[in-house]
Every structure is written in C-alpha cells, then in structure tokens.
Amino acid sequence: xxxxxxxxxxxxxxxxxxxxxxxxxxxxxxxxxxxxxxxxxxxxxxxxxxxxxxxxxxxxxxxxxxxxxxxxxxxxxxxxxxxxxxxxxxxxxxxxxxxxxxxxxxxxxxxxxxxxxxxxxxxxxxxxx
Numbered sequence: 001x002x003x004x005x006x007x008x009x010x011x012x013x014x015x016x017x018x019x020x021x022x023x024x025x026x027x028x029x030x031x032x033x034x035x036x037x038x039x040x041x042x043x044x045x046x047x048x049x050x051x052x053x054x055x056x057x058x059x060x061x062x063x064x065x066x067x068x069x070x071x072x073x074x075x076x077x078x079x080x081x082x083x084x085x086x087x088x089x090x091x092x093x094x095x096x097x098x099x100x101x102x103x104x105x106x107x108x109x110x111x112x113x114x115x116x117x118x119x120x121x122x123x124x125x126x127x128x129x
Contacts, residue, residue: 004038010079012040012093020094020127021075024101027123034072036104038097046078061085062096064103075100091128098123 002021004014017038025031041049047059054063061081067073077096085092098120107116 001035002038003035004040006040007045008040008042008079010040012079013090016090017093017097020097021101023127024098024123025105027119027126028102028105030105034070035067036072036101037074038100039074039076041076041078043078043080046076046081049076061092062100064100066104066106073104075104091124094127095120095124098127 002018004012004017006012006014021036021038022031043059046063047057049063050060051057053065059078059081061078061084063076065074065076075097077093077100079089079093082092082096083089085095099116102116102119107119109116
C-alpha cells in the first residue's frame with residue numbers, strides 16, 4: 001500500500017506519483033504488501049527534519065526513512081526544492097520519487113559508485129515514455 005499526503009498548497013498528481021513508486025518497485029522485483037508513506041511538506045518543515053536527523057541545517061528535495069517489518073518506509077518531499085532541480089516540475093518529482101524509493105530499498109548513492117543514479121535515470125526513462 002502506498003499512501004501519499006500532500007500537506008502543501010502545490011497541486012500534485014497523486015495517482016501519477018503512486019504509479020512512479022509502483023513501477024520502481026516492479027523494476028526492482030520488490031512488489032509486495034509492505035507499506036510506503038509519502039509526505040509532501042513545506043521547505044521549513046523539511047529543513048527542520050533534515051537538521052534533526054542528518055544534522056544538515058538546510059532544506060532538501062527528498063528524504064527517505066526506512067521502516068520496520070511490514071512498513072518499507074517513508075519518503076518526504078519538498079516541492080519548492082524539487083522545482084529547483086529543473087524546469088519541468090513533474091519530471092523532477094518523478095525523479096525524486098524514484099530516488100526516495102531506491103533509498104528505501106537499500107541503495108546509497110554515496111557508496112554505490114553511481115549504480116543508484118544509473119537506475120534512477122533508467123527507471124525515469126521507462127516511466128516518462
């Protein structure tokens with residue numbers, strides 16, 4: 001189950017966002033009944049969370065927190081920061097949804113020598129078409 005909560009005034013296509021996560025899980029052969037929660041929050045809120053859990057006092061586009069047992073985890077997204085990634089908000093949102101999902105599946109772009117970003121772009125090209 002994928003639950004998406006948009007706590008901002010930005011209009012987000014929640015069905016499309018859900019489909020991006022589902023396709024990423026499918027590509028990773030991780031389709032199962034574990035839950036993923038997505039929260040779309042303000043720049044101020046993501047900055048506070050980033051500072052609390054990563055000790056980085058700045059806003060970011062996406063954070064992922066792994067869950068336990070039947071919960072795969074939570075993805076937190078800031079639309080204001082996503083918009084800074086490129087001119088097409090919908091495309092950049094898809095990228096951060098894929099990115100966050102890959103983190104929940106154990107990928108770490110700081111340690112995997114580019115494998116995660118390669119998969120991110122591969123899955124983005126599949127979803128975009």
